[in-house]
Amino acid sequence: MSTMQLGDDILGGRDHWVVRVTLATMFPPNERQLEAMADAADAHDMTVAARGPIVDDARDDAGMVFTAEVPADEIGQVPARALAIAQETCGYGIAMQVALVDLRICTAAVYEAEATRPDTPELLAATDVAELLGVSRQRVHQLHSERADFPAPYARLGSGPIWTRPAIEAFDKRWTRKPGRPARAVS
Structure with missing residues (x-):
């Protein structure tokens, strides 16, 4: 099945989707690496954010989150682009330890509703x-x-x-x- 068929058959013919790719790393990216990723992601109409706090020691939540709004036929390309950007900008040490840990595809309306929902528990x-x-x-x-x-x-x-x-x-x-x-x- 081609990506276009995937978009038409499974995704209900919607033309644009928000794709969020979460990558884990052994160590969080530093400010310089994050800025380099942001520049590279911008060239692909993507945004990037640190997954956890930017510190120098190992953390369970270390990594980054890439987000893009793309046509249905480009959904499959977003994780590969995010992984490539992370590997190219983080240097050899981190590049060898990047792993896809979450992939979220949703409509822009769902993404916006989730982004504006308070995240403080009751x-x-x-x-x-x-x-x-x-x-x-x-x-x-x-x-x-x-x-x-x-x-x-x-x-x-x-x-x-x-x-x-x-x-x-x-x-x-x-x-x-x-x-x-x-x-x-x-x-």
Whole structure:
């Protein structure tokens, strides 16, 4: 099947698509490498961004993300272009360790909706966690200090720890509750 048939048959005849290519590297690109990639990507109507923070040590999220809006018949060329740009501009050491880790193809409308969606998770203070679990705020702090399977706080603020809703919901699903109050120690 040719790329043109792919565009007509599978992609529903849409004429332009946003293609996002995520490449992983052992070390993040430095500023000079990123600028060189941006110049090379610009010649192909692509953008590039660092995948993780620009630092000098190895990271799990090191690499870069290339994005292009292309006609359906050019979708297959975008990953190869991105890989070639990364290898040509990063030098021998990084070029040998570039790997495609994600490929996303979507409409421009979907891409824009995803790009403008807030990426901060829903956060819960102890009072919110207590309400979700059906316990007191004090019991939340007790669970946090006594149970190894209770989620670690997402962050600690001046007002206390905060958690993400998905972490607390996952805990709630696996938590086996015992009815009644725990027995007091007899002295």
